[in-house]
Amino acid sequence: MNNTADLLQARASTPLQRLLLPVLSGPTSLSSSGYPYLSPAGYAQLLHRVPQTLQLGTQVWDALDALTGDPSALTPTEQHHLAQSKRVVQQVLRTASITAPPALWLARHVLDALHTLGLSERLLQGERLDPREIDLDPVELDTDLSFLTVLGLLTRHRGCFELAAGPEPRRVLSGLPIGGSQAGTAQMWAAAACGEPVDPAARTTLLEELQTLTPRTATEQIDWCPQLQEIALGAVLLPLIVGLAAHNRCQELIADPSSPVTPSDPELEAAARHILSLCGALQADTLHPLGRRLLDRGPGPFGIVEAYHPYMAQAPTILSSGRGPAHVERSGNIAASQRANRDSFRRANDALDRYCTDTGFRYSVFIEHALGRGEATRQRYVRSGDARIRYVGADLEDAAIDAAKAERDAGTLPHDMCFVRQADIGRPEILIDAMAEAGIPTQGAVMMVGNGFHEIRAATDARLSAVFAAYCQAGITLMFTEETALSIADQRATGWNTYQPAFRYVHEKSGQGLRPALSRPDDPSDPMPTSWSSLAQSGGYTKLEAYCSPGRTIYPSPPASGHNPSTSMNYFFVPRS
Secondary structure (H helix, E strand, C coil): CHHHHHHHHHHCCCHHHHHHHHHHCCCEEECCCCCEEECHHHHHHHHHHCCCCHHHHHHHHHHHHHHHCCCCCCCHHHHHHHHHHHHHHHHHHHHHHHHHHHHHHHHHHHHHHHHHCCHHHHHHCCCCECHHHCCCCHHHHHHHHHHHHHCCCEEEECCEEEECCCHHHHHHHHCCCCCCCCCCHHHHHHHHHCCCCCCHHHHHHHHHHHCCCCCCCCCCCCCCCCCHHHHHHHHHHHHHHHHHHCCCHHHHHHHCCCCCCCCCCHHHHHHHHHHHHHCCCEECCEECHHHHHHHHHCHHHHHHHHCCHHHHHCHHHHHHHCCCCCCCCHHHCHHHHHHHHHHHHHHHHHHHHHHHHHHCCCCCEEEEECCCCCHHHHHHHHHHCCCCCEEEEECCCHHHHHHHHHHHHCCCCCCCCEEECCCCCCCHHHHHHHHHHCCCCCCCCEEEEECCHHHCCCCCHHHHHHHHHHHHHCCCEEEEEEEECCCHHHHHHHCCCCCHHHHHHHHHHCCCCCECCCCCCCCCCCCCCCCHHHHHHHCCEEECHHHCEECCECCCCCCCCCCCCECEEEEEEEECC
């Protein structure tokens, strides 16, 4: 590999290019699934020393291209390792372009709440905070401080939190409050995107904030954690993308980067382009490759997180007295969930087809719970049509049922699809009784659920086991997707390489809970809940491993523990009987 190091050293002329040298000149290997990964030393350099977000992320992408062009002077083996290293770095940058903004948006609100309540000053003074001994809601405070621990700004030891070592965490907390955009700015952008009047106060606040926004320019870092400029910029980027996506402006920008996004408001048009330029996504009227990915893949996960803006708007109050009446506006979350779950449902439907082919299993009833707009049903209907299949859609929220009915009326979903309203997935009897009343059998039915079981409130192990048992006793073959809960240690050790910091935070904040795919030895300092697999099996199901499919693994390098968790899992369970 010395030839590679020599070649890259001769080409490196910028600080970012020099930071990439140890990452690109080391050995690579292939995982059991055929994905390349870096050596531990190469990955440590990439994680801790190489910036990955917003404008610097695009600059690292360009530096990577410049360094790796024309490798013909290298041997075929050296070219292979260089290409594999580049592939890993590009994937990490693609991932960071989607995972960082939601976490940065949340960090802005969490940090400002801590400042409002005087906790940031106590951390700066070196105090170790124990949520159990502070006159605030201990569960809510633990959730907030754990989130900042995942981001590398705090450290946690035996349930207590203190400021992390290094200059950047201190600089972030010393720069509070960040202020600026309020929690509902996405609604302002959505109105502007379709030419409707916007909230004058939100508009003024945003335009004033843009006068002070500057991108991060310093390339030096000794450990990964967000910097103050990144948090402030991510806080305005996320609502912009969510608002524009509500009226298809993101896809229009991909097709033509010069197309207007707020046609009737030139000042907001300039502001939107300024934000995208500060983030490196838009360069003049050209989209950077990471900007294209941001606009294409960002709206789904961004929208899921932004839907929790009522919680962030009341962050100090929730810390003081609990979440009270705060809740997610489900109608704003339906389209985002559909976009985010589309690929998972495709893999689940593939597994169902393979299972039927392999075993001769036949079903006449297809149920989609946690319905949203019915994406799983839409895919199944395209594959199977009306032939001998009854379709059932269930959801707790009327907004979801209404959206699915609109899809049915448009011909996207089956014309005779049966809908079950007020169907809490944690109360199986609601669905089962409604199907019995409609004359639709549950025995032999299949049910597909996209990220629905974690929404069950008061989800003790005993309650979830009973929920699975009820669906199992009804004879339902169960396929569901769930984001995998990751430990704080795993999240910190993988940086921006997962969406989990934001996803887990908003769900815990609203009383929901993620779980791991498999049970692991418990760490008292970082406890993990019982796995989905264990709970479904305790309810009478048998897990069919051959038809389960994990998402991508979170470490782009072999972890020291030997266990590389996946970001999510598609589960396939059949009644044991």
